[in-house]
Amino acid sequence: MSLATGAEVIVENVSKSFGRISALREVSLRAGPGEAVSIAGRSGSGKTTLLALIGGLEQPDAGQIMIDGRAIWKEPRPAQARREVVGFVFQRHLLLGALSARANVEVPLIGAGVHRSERRRRALSLLEEVGLAGRADHLPSELSGGESQRVAVARALANEPRLLLADEPTGALDSKTSERVLDLLFRLRDQLGMTLVVVSYDTAVSARADCTITLTDGTIDSANVMLSRQ
Amino acid sequence: MFAIITTNLLRRSARTVFTALGIAVGVAMIVALLSFTQGLKETAAGLVHLGGSDLGVFQANVSDPTASILPDSLVGRLAASPDVAQATPLLLIVEGLKQDQSAIVFGADRAGFFTRGLVLIAGRPPLRGAPEVLLGDRLARSLRLPSGGVLSIHGRYYRVAGIYHSGILFEDSGAVLSLAQAQALVGRPGEVTDVVVQLATGARASSAAQRIEHSFPGTQVITDPQQALRAGANGTLISKAVLVIVVIALIVGSISVANTMAMSIMERQGELGLLSTVGWSPLRVASLILGEGIAVSVLGAAGGLLLGVIGGGLLVGALGVSAYVAPSVTAWGLGRGLLVGVAIGVLGGIYPAWRVTRMRPLRALSAARG
Numbered sequence: 001m002s003l004a005t006g007a008e009v010i011v012e013n014v015s016k017s018f019g020r021i022s023a024l025r026e027v028s029l030r031a032g033p034g035e036a037v038s039i040a041g042r043s044g045s046g047k048t049t050l051l052a053l054i055g056g057l058e059q060p061d062a063g064q065i066m067i068d069g070r071a072i073w074k075e076p077r078p079a080q081a082r083r084e085v086v087g088f089v090f091q092r093h094l095l096l097g098a099l100s101a102r103a104n105v106e107v108p109l110i111g112a113g114v115h116r117s118e119r120r121r122r123a124l125s126l127l128e129e130v131g132l133a134g135r136a137d138h139l140p141s142e143l144s145g146g147e148s149q150r151v152a153v154a155r156a157l158a159n160e161p162r163l164l165l166a167d168e169p170t171g172a173l174d175s176k177t178s179e180r181v182l183d184l185l186f187r188l189r190d191q192l193g194m195t196l197v198v199v200s201y202d203t204a205v206s207a208r209a210d211c212t213i214t215l216t217d218g219t220i221d222s223a224n225v226m227l228s229r230q
Numbered sequence: 231m232f233a234i235i236t237t238n239l240l241r242r243s244a245r246t247v248f249t250a251l252g253i254a255v256g257v258a259m260i261v262a263l264l265s266f267t268q269g270l271k272e273t274a275a276g277l278v279h280l281g282g283s284d285l286g287v288f289q290a291n292v293s294d295p296t297a298s299i300l301p302d303s304l305v306g307r308l309a310a311s312p313d314v315a316q317a318t319p320l321l322l323i324v325e326g327l328k329q330d331q332s333a334i335v336f337g338a339d340r341a342g343f344f345t346r347g348l349v350l351i352a353g354r355p356p357l358r359g360a361p362e363v364l365l366g367d368r369l370a371r372s373l374r375l376p377s378g379g380v381l382s383i384h385g386r387y388y389r390v391a392g393i394y395h396s397g398i399l400f401e402d403s404g405a406v407l408s409l410a411q412a413q414a415l416v417g418r419p420g421e422v423t424d425v426v427v428q429l430a431t432g433a434r435a436s437s438a439a440q441r442i443e444h445s446f447p448g449t450q451v452i453t454d455p456q457q458a459l460r461a462g463a464n465g466t467l468i469s470k471a472v473l474v475i476v477v478i479a480l481i482v483g484s485i486s487v488a489n490t491m492a493m494s495i496m497e498r499q500g501e502l503g504l505l506s507t508v509g510w511s512p513l514r515v516a517s518l519i520l521g522e523g524i525a526v527s528v529l530g531a532a533g534g535l536l537l538g539v540i541g542g543g544l545l546v547g548a549l550g551v552s553a554y555v556a557p558s559v560t561a562w563g564l565g566r567g568l569l570v571g572v573a574i575g576v577l578g579g580i581y582p583a584w585r586v587t588r589m590r591p592l593r594a595l596s597a598a599r600g
Contacts, residue, residue: 079512083508084509094504096501098241155508
């Protein structure tokens with residue numbers, strides 16, 4: 001897998017409402033290339049919304065979000081822009097149940113129009129990277145929770161993203177498996193140099209991140225911005 | 231993409247099978263009716279070209295050519311026409327045989343080209359004035375009646391003088407009486423059903439037909455099978471029935487596919503949201519849904535083609551017309567069935583596919599997470 005340069009993420013005064021519910025209010029943050037940012041906060045505080053906005057899955061009502069100077073949601077083809085820059089990992093792995101681990105990793109590559117043989121090669125290489133080379137032909141139902149999440153990480157890396165967004169990636173795992181998945185995420189961040197934004201209430205994530213912000217009712221609690229690593 | 235489509239259809243196999251089955255029934259009806267219509271067309275060709283004629287003169291505006299009534303005095307006048315080489319009258323008696331309601335008894339002039347064209351393969355020609363009949367070889371086989379046997383027509387008994395073969399399904403599945411005997415039998419002296427005509431050398435059927443219709447008001451000249459089908463109420467009804475069934479199949483099939491695919495996308499919001507999240511364009515996700523709709527329809531259409539071929543034979547049997555209509559399956563008939571199947575998939579897949587393009591990935595993922 002090639003070494004990617006991390007993307008710079010700039011979020012400036014972003015607000016987002018769903019109907020009458022205000023999910024985010026004038027949120028700003030900045031993540032430099034290769035940095036790991038942890039977003040903490042209670043359930044309903046707007047963490048997932050912020051992550052979706054950064055990934056271009058939703059557009060902000062106000063403010064702007066730039067990934068390496070590009071506003072993904074403003075691009076004429078946001079899906080393509082997302083594919084080129086961003087990888088997602090979710091709390092529940094969201095693997096396609098009828099497809100093998102390898103085929104699941106290939107899914108983003110199908111969207112990118114990568115040739116079949118190349119897809120297969122890259123998927124196997126990524127599964128090897130996450131320690132699941134021997135489970136390539138297994139269905140998600142035949143994998144443990146931790147293994148499924150590692151497949152999801154491999155899938156997120158398929159398009160060699162410069163920004164990896166993880167939404168509570170350890171939320172559904174026991175502490176031991178969580179540790180392994182976090183090890184994997186941060187090891188890959190170190191290896192590949194990508195920028196990592198992790199939504200998590202897990203203090204282990206904050207401890208490893210370069211910076212942690214805490215959201216409270218859709219705003220950043222400025223008293224709670226921590227620089228974990230210098 | 232193809233692998234994902236296949237996998238998605240297989241994992242909901244019962245739903246896929248039932249949807250495909252619904253489409254199969256619609257396509258089968260279309261194919262069966264098309265093969266029946268084609269068979270009817272080929273039969274109509276036999277009706278038009280009875281005895282090797284070039285055209286047939288019938289009464290105008292009748293619901294069915296076999297119900298035509300013309301005076302036999304017309305024959306002489308027609309024969310005198312410069313376009314006509316030979317003309318001979320025919321009286322068609324339908325449902326005259328109890329043993330085979332679909333067989334037609336032809337009342338024909340013994341000296342006419344119709345009777346002269348029959349090739350006797352057993353027995354002899356009927357004796358003049360004797361209650362004797364000639365039997366087509368197909369009818370003889372189906373009734374297991376040899377020459378010398380006795381045949382009942384409208385309750386009267388006739389000796390089978392001989393068995394003939396003409397190569398025309400209608401004729402070989404019927405029997406031939408003398409015209410006078412036939413007229414007496416049905417109480418229509420001086421009347422015939424039609425006059426079959428062989429054109430003079432160099433005469434063109436279409437222009438001759440126009441001249442004949444102009445010279446003999448109240449007649450219609452049928453020169454080709456399509457015309458015969460149009461002239462006959464049965465053919466027209468069947469053609470219209472095919473059209474109606476195509477439209478119904480398209481509507482019902484499309485709704486069925488749309489419903490199946492709409493249910494599918496509701497259940498798979500998370501999956502579809504995920505595809506969008508990992509960079510699949512809305513068009514590609516829509517193509518997946520449309521592809522699944524088309525795949526299930528093609529599956530149904532394939533089953534429908536098979537059922538239709540079998541159904542065509544069953545339909546002919548059920549209508550009791552197997553003696554003179556053989557269902558004819560053509561590549562174009564099958565192609566039309568397949569086209570309807572694909573059209574069902576496309577029409578039924580459009581709405582769900584459009585909905586997918588409107589889906590917001592975050593909402594879809596949230597719905598999947600519950």
